[in-house]
Amino acid sequence: MKKTVPIVLLILVAVGAMSVGSSQIDGFWSVLINPGSNEIVWQIRFPRVMAALIVGAALGIAGLMAQGACNNAVAEPAILGTAAGASFGAVIGIATGLVQVGSLGALACGTAGALLATSITFRLAAFRGALSSFTLIIVGIAVSAIFTSLVGITSAVLNRADARSILFWSLGSLALVTNENLIGIIITTLVGGIVAWSIAPKLDRLSLGDQSAFHLGVNVSRVRFFALISLSLLAGGAVSTVGVIAFIGLAAPHIARFIYGPSHRALTIQSAFVGALIVLVADTLSRTIAQPNELPIGLATALIGAPILIALVTVKNNVWRTQ
Amino acid sequence: MITIDEITIVIDGREIIYDYSEQIPAGSITVIVGPNGCGKSTLLAAIAGDIAPDKGTITIDDLHPILTSPLELSRIRAMAVQNQSFTLGFTVRQIIEMAGDADLVIEQLALGEIVDRLVTTLSGGEAQRVAIAQAIAQNTSVLLLDEPFAAQDIYSRGRIIQLLKELAEEGKTIVVVAHSSESELSWADKVIKQFH
Numbered sequence: 256m257k258k259t260v261p262i263v264l265l266i267l268v269a270v271g272a273m274s275v276g277s278s279q280i281d282g283f284w285s286v287l288i289n290p291g292s293n294e295i296v297w298q299i300r301f302p303r304v305m306a307a308l309i310v311g312a313a314l315g316i317a318g319l320m321a322q323g324a325c326n327n328a329v330a331e332p333a334i335l336g337t338a339a340g341a342s343f344g345a346v347i348g349i350a351t352g353l354v355q356v357g358s359l360g361a362l363a364c365g366t367a368g369a370l371l372a373t374s375i376t377f378r379l380a381a382f383r384g385a386l387s388s389f390t391l392i393i394v395g396i397a398v399s400a401i402f403t404s405l406v407g408i409t410s411a412v413l414n415r416a417d418a419r420s421i422l423f424w425s426l427g428s429l430a431l432v433t434n435e436n437l438i439g440i441i442i443t444t445l446v447g448g449i450v451a452w453s454i455a456p457k458l459d460r461l462s463l464g465d466q467s468a469f470h471l472g473v474n475v476s477r478v479r480f481f482a483l484i485s486l487s488l489l490a491g492g493a494v495s496t497v498g499v500i501a502f503i504g505l506a507a508p509h510i511a512r513f514i515y516g517p518s519h520r521a522l523t524i525q526s527a528f529v530g531a532l533i534v535l536v537a538d539t540l541s542r543t544i545a546q547p548n549e550l551p552i553g554l555a556t557a558l559i560g561a562p563i564l565i566a567l568v569t570v571k572n573n574v575w576r577t578q
Numbered sequence: 579m580i581t582i583d584e585i586t587i588v589i590d591g592r593e594i595i596y597d598y599s600e601q602i603p604a605g606s607i608t609v610i611v612g613p614n615g616c617g618k619s620t621l622l623a624a625i626a627g628d629i630a631p632d633k634g635t636i637t638i639d640d641l642h643p644i645l646t647s648p649l650e651l652s653r654i655r656a657m658a659v660q661n662q663s664f665t666l667g668f669t670v671r672q673i674i675e676m677a678g679d680a681d682l683v684i685e686q687l688a689l690g691e692i693v694d695r696l697v698t699t700l701s702g703g704e705a706q707r708v709a710i711a712q713a714i715a716q717n718t719s720v721l722l723l724d725e726p727f728a729a730q731d732i733y734s735r736g737r738i739i740q741l742l743k744e745l746a747e748e749g750k751t752i753v754v755v756a757h758s759s760e761s762e763l764s765w766a767d768k769v770i771k772q773f774h
Contacts, residue, residue, distance in 0.1 A: 326665060460676055462666040466628060466659055467709075471677055471716070472652030517666035 261528045268532065269308065272539040273300045277546050298434070306432040306440070307535040310493045311503060313444040315511070315530020316451050317489035318504030319522055323458035324482035327388040331504035332490035335391070336372040336398035338504075341487075341494035343402040344368020346409050346421055356420050357431060357496060362439040365495025370487035372402050377483060385465065386479075427498040427553045429538050436496055443492030448523065450485040454478050455519035462517070501553045503530050506560035513567040533560050579604045580625060580720065580751060585634030587620055594620045597634070604719070606767040607742055607752045618755045619660065622722050625753060626657045638720055656716035660724040660755075662709035664697035670708050673697050677716040686741050687711050703729040710738060720751045727756065739765045 274283050278295050286293040314332065321330040321337070332338045345354075345365040354360030376398045380391040410421050424431070457478045460468040465475045490504065507530035508522060515525045537555035544550070580602040587595040594617040602608045610618040623629050624636055627643030636643060638654055646654075656677065664673070671693045674680040684693055687707055692700065697708060706729050713721060721742075727735045742752050743765060756763070763769055 328665075459666075459668070462664075462668075463673075463676075464659075464663060467662060469628065469648055470626065470652065470655075470657045470659075470713075472649040474648045512666075517668055518672070 261525075261532075265308070265528065265532060265535075268535055268539075269304050272304045272307070272535055275539060275543050276300060277542075302432050302434045302437055303429050303538065304535065305437055306429050306497060307538040308531040309437065309440050309444050310429070310497050310500065311507070311531035311534030312527035313440065313447065313489040313493040313530070314500060314503040314534070315507035315526035315528070316444075316448055316523055317486050317493070318506075318530070319508040319511075319519065319526040320451055320458075320482045320486040320489070321504065322508055323455075323461065323519055324479050324486070325386075325388055325391050326462055326464070327392065328509070329392060329505065330388075330395075332369075332486065332494075333399065333499065333501055333504060335395040335486075336376045336402060337369045337486055337490045338494050338499050339399040339402035339406065340372020340375075341365040341369035341491040342406045342425055342499060343372065343409075344491070345495040346406050346425075349417060349421060350409050350413055356424050357433070357436045359439045362443065362492055362495045366443060366488055366491030368402075369491030369494070370483070372398055373483055373487055377479065424498045426551050427500040428549075429497050429552065430542070430549060432497065440492045440496045443488045447485045447488035447492070448527065450481055450488070452520065452523045454481045454485070455523050458482070458519040459517070497552075499553070500534065500556055502557045502560050503534060506556075506564045507533060510560070510563055510567060579639060580753070581635075581637045582621075582625070583635045583637075585624065585631035585636060587617070587624060587629065588632045589620065595624075595631075599634075600770065602751060602753060602768070604751045605746055605749045607746045607754065607765065608768040608770060609763055609766040610753065610755045610770045611757070611763065612771060614757075619724055622657070622724055622753060622755050625720075626655060626722050627651050652716065652718070654718050655720035655722060656713040656718045657722040658706075658709040658713040658724065658726060660728065661702075662705055664700070664705060664708075667696040667698045669694050670697055670700070670711075673708055674712050674715050677712045679717075680711075680715055683711045683714045686714075688737060701729075703731065703734065706730065707734060707738075714741070714745070719749070720753070721745065723752070723754045725755055725757060 273296055280286060280293060280296055286296050291297050318331045321332060321335055322328060344367050345361045348354040348361055348364030349356060354364055376395045380386055380394045406425065410418050457473045460471045460473045461475065461478060468475055508526040511522050511525035511529045515521055533556055537559050538552050541550040541552045541555045582598060582600040584597050584599050585595060586593065586597055610621060612618045624631055627646065630644040641654060643651055670689060671680050674683060684690060689707060689711060692704055697705065700708065706726065710723060710726050726738055730738065746752050
């Protein structure tokens with residue numbers, strides 16, 4: 256019963272999200288049970304709702320991988336350079352004319368960029384020996400800043416049409432997602448999610464510190480490597496499809512942890528659920544509350560996620576202890 | 579049996595351990611004792627496979643810790659580190675079960691009252707007992723404990739020592755690092771004070 260509540264809630268919110276928008280849909284329920292019967296519902300709202308669910312889930316698990324692998328409460332794709340690296344990869348692909356925004360090629364470039372940037376962060380942070388959480392965050396912020404600058408410079412030398420398209424995408428938006436775009440991100444999210452699920456018990460042990468995890472039989476560097484692959488696939492796929500959506504990677508795992516406890520295997524599912532729910536609600540609000548205008552989704556995700564996170568941290572603060 | 583053969587360990591240009599050899603027999607309790615910074619925790623970490631000696635070799639039952647996979651190594655030696663930190667809010671039982679069966683060691687170390695508490699809420703002494711319990715639950719032939727009595731009261735200290743004696747009688751090889759203030763060492767089969 257307890258396990259089915261989140262699924263039912265997600266389905267109800269998804270159906271609600273498909274029913275609202277700037278156009279009134281007559282006979283919504285009959286349209287809903289006849290896939291393809293209405294262009295607005297099935298060609299515009301459906302891919303958008305699905306993208307919100309998948310991107311939210313991907314970012315939720317990506318945040319969990321970042322926090323688990325670094326054993327750090329503030330680690331997330333945006334802080335480790337993963338998101339900026341994904342943007343850079345996708346923009347380079349688009350700038351060189353090899354790929355188009357939202358295509359499978361852009362997704363591959365984004366994932367490669369995410370992997371590159373995150374690898375640089377981890378490698379530099381461990382340059383002087385053991386991986387220090389503090390160094391990791393500082394280096395991650397610096398690497399992120401470098402890749403963000405490179406994205407800006409690359410965008411500046413592009414022709415106007417490509418630059419506008421990149422600007423719109425880089426602010427984070429699900430408005431341009433089509434059914435065809437979903438295939439790539441479903442693949443990256445599934446593969447990234449499976450990798451995350453498989454290393455989850457080892458991340459539980461890694462929370463005791465590298466030395467104690469090693470004593471319990473964990474190959475620490477190998478687990479971090481797979482967490483890095485998972486993180487890059489998940490965040491790279493999400494960012495290259497819909498742009499950078501801040502805050503989900505940080506908030507979703509924490510909210511899930513406060514509700515369900517710290518076990519990483521359960522959290523792989525629960526972070527995905529929380530992330531999907533926040534992004535879906537945020538996207539639905541961002542396209543409906545200021546019609547006909549559309550708000551950047553990042554504003555809504557922060558407005559929804561931040562108060563929940565603050566409330567949980569201030570009320571129940573034994574879930575993550577920082578030293 | 580743990581065999582330490584002419585090891586030298588240099589950290590940050592300083593020779594912590596120099597040309598040191600020792601044999602630690604199976605089914606015994608060995609205590610490494612000495613003041614802060616003398617290298618006793620370094621020696622324990624080398625036995626555990628955490629650090630590689632710059633010269634010489636260490637073997638546990640013919641296995642070289644630094645050449646053995648972490649998983650295989652975790653089946654022959656367990657270690658409780660000093661000042662174990664717990665960042666995530668697992669329960670005491672969950673932490674012990676990461677290593678193996680929890681029920682027996684919970685009873686042996688009288689952890690029943692705190693078994694459902696989150697480890698993030700434990701005192702230093704309680705956290706240390708949980709770390710020791712986890713290492714014992716790993717059920718390995720070699721058990722390494724780094725300053726297990728540092729934050730324990732006399733009652734808890736006695737209980738831990740009694741359990742270590744029972745485990746040694748069962749054939750386990752136990753190596754304990756203790757501070758030089760640890761004066762009463764009659765429970766140890768062997769005391770190591772110098773490793774130069």
